[in-house]
Amino acid sequence: MKNILTILLIGTAVCSNAQVIVGDAVGTAAVKTSVLLDFAPNENKGIILPYVRTLPTAPAEGTLILDATDVTKARVKYYNGAWIDLSGQDADVSAALATQPTVSQIAEGAGEKVIIGAASSAANGVLVLESTTKAMVLPTVQDVQNIPSPSAGMMVYINKEGAKRLAVFNGSKWSYWKP
Template identity: 65%
Template sequence: MKNIFITILLVGVSFVNAQVIIGDDLGTAGTKTSVLLEFAKGQNKGIILPYVRTLPAGLALVGGAIVLDATDATKARVRFYNGTTWQDLSGQDANLTTPTDFMSAQPTIAAAPEVATAQAIIGAQSTTVDGVLVLESTTKAMVLPIVSDVNNIPSPSPGMMVYVNKLGAKRLAVFNGAKWSFWKP
C-alpha cells in the first residue's frame, strides 16, 4: 500500500508546473500561469547579466540571449541576440575599468574555467542552449525585478536589468556601468 501511495504521489508531482520566485514567496505577477521566473516586489534590486569578454557565437546561441559585452572594457554595452545578430541595448559606452575597476572583479577564463555543463535550467530537465541561466518554456516568461525608479537602486552594477513600473514611464531599463538606458514598449 505504501509503495502504491508513493508511486501515485510521484506521478502526480511530475505533472505539476514549476515556477521560481526569487526574494519571497509572492512575487509580482498576479496570475502565475504564464510565469516561469519572477522576483520579489519592492526590493530595488535587479538581475545582473553575465559579463563576456568575447560575444558568444555558434550553434548553441539562440535568440533571446542578453549579455554585458565587455569585449572592450572601456566601451561596454548591454547586447541582445535577436536570432541573427547582436543588437545594442545601451546606446552608449561604459568604462568598466574606471573609476571603479569592475573587470578586475570578474575572473578570466584561465582563473575560472567554465564547465560546459555548469548552468541552471528552469522549466526543463535539459537544454541544447549554451547559457548560464536558461529558461526553457514555450508558454511561460520571466518577470524582471520591478522598481518604481532606477534612482532608488543604491548601487547599480554593470549589466543590471530591471523593469520600471512608474506612472507614465513603464519601461525596461539596462545599466551598462555608466548610464541607464530605457526601452519603452
C-alpha cells in the same frame, strides 16, 4: 551559506519544473500560470547579466549579455539572429572586471548552467529559462534612482505610472526602452 541555499533552491525548482520566485513567496505577477521566473516587487534590485570578454559564436536567440569585449566600451546586448545594442552608449567597466575571474582562473564547462523549466536544454548560457509557454518577469522598481549601487549589466522593469519601461545599466548610464 546563502549561496548554497540559493543553489539548492534553484536545483530543487529545476528538478520539479516549477515556477521560481526570488525574494519572497508572492512575486509580481498576479497570474502565475505563464511565469517561469519572477522576483519580489520594489526591492530596488535587478538582475545582473553575465559579462563576456568574447562574444559567443553561436548564441541562442534571446541571449542577454554585457558585452565587455572592449572594457572601455561595454554595452548591454541581446541576440536575435544578430547582436542588438540595448545601451546606445559606452561604459568603462574595467574596474568591475578587475574583480572578476578570468578564463585561465576558472574554466566553465558547457554543462555548467542552471536550467529552469526543463530537465535539459541545448542553449548555452549560465541561466537558461526553457519554456514555450512561460516567461520571466523582470525585477520591478519604482525608479532606478532608488537602486543604491547598480552594477554593470543590471536590468529592471520600471513600474511607475506614466513611465513603465525596461531599463538597463551598462556600468555608467541607464538606458530606457518604452513599449
